[in-house]
């Protein structure tokens with residue numbers, strides 16, 4: 107399926123720094139797209155719709171069977187795609203999602219060891235023809251992410267997981283990035299926020315000029 111709008115996802119282990127850059131990217135894109143009468147829709151998973159936000163509370167707080175967790179993540183995603191992502195892309199608007207299916211592979215697959223085969227089935231079921239045009243993977247060593255998290259906020263169910271969980275989650279993100287090099291760009295998030303912005307600006311400018319995603 108080809109849409110006139112573009113779809114960007116932000117990914118990374120908790121504390122990698124993705125939330126720090128989302129508003130910046132959204133504002134930058136909106137400034138460029140307003141002249142074309144296009145909107146930037148900023149959304150997130152789990153969440154993105156009223157039902158998705160209700161399920162987010164449950165997913166981030168309650169312990170549950172691993173497969174229940176994966177199925178709920180994809181149920182949230184099905185609703186998000188139907189209500190928000192596809193209508194926006196069809197209108198020619200741009201969508202930024204704070205996490206998408208790569209997070210299910212990384213967290214439920216990598217972190218919790220759900221078989222990637224089952225995740226592939228869910229992905230094929232829920233969005234056989236939709237993938238982000240660009241996925242920004244914020245990548246940092248675990249200790250850096252942990253130190254950043256500890257310095258800031260109360261931790262949810264996932265953020266309280268142990269180091270091996272995040273090592274496996276990060277490895278699965280990197281494996282996905284290697285599997286889909288055309289849409290993934292890895293952001294070395296140990297650098298300063300300003301340095302990261304220079305790289306992000308370059309990627310966004312290329313996408314805006316319709317030149318696609320430049321090489322890594």
Ligand SMILES: Nc1ncnc2c1ncn2[C@@H]1O[C@H](COP(=O)(O)OP(=O)(O)O)[C@@H](O)[C@H]1O
Pocket residue numbers: 118119120121122123124125126127244254255258295296297298299302
């Ligand atoms: N490049 C960076 N250098 C130093 N600190 C950072 C950087 N990026 C983010 N941080 C800080 O790390 C913490 C976690 O960042 P955040 O963007 O919330 O992570 P995430 O959304 O990936 O969980 C925040 O306090 C943020 O200010």
Ligand SMILES: Cc1cn([C@H]2C[C@H](O)[C@@H](COP(=O)(O)OP(=O)(O)O)O2)c(=O)[nH]c1=O
Pocket residue numbers: 120125151152179204205206207209210211213214262264265
């Ligand atoms: C989308 C998605 C998220 N998650 C997890 C990753 C995160 O720990 C959590 C969502 O939190 P996150 O997006 O990091 O929000 P915040 O920055 O406000 O903490 O949900 C999954 O385990 N699987 C998924 O498919």
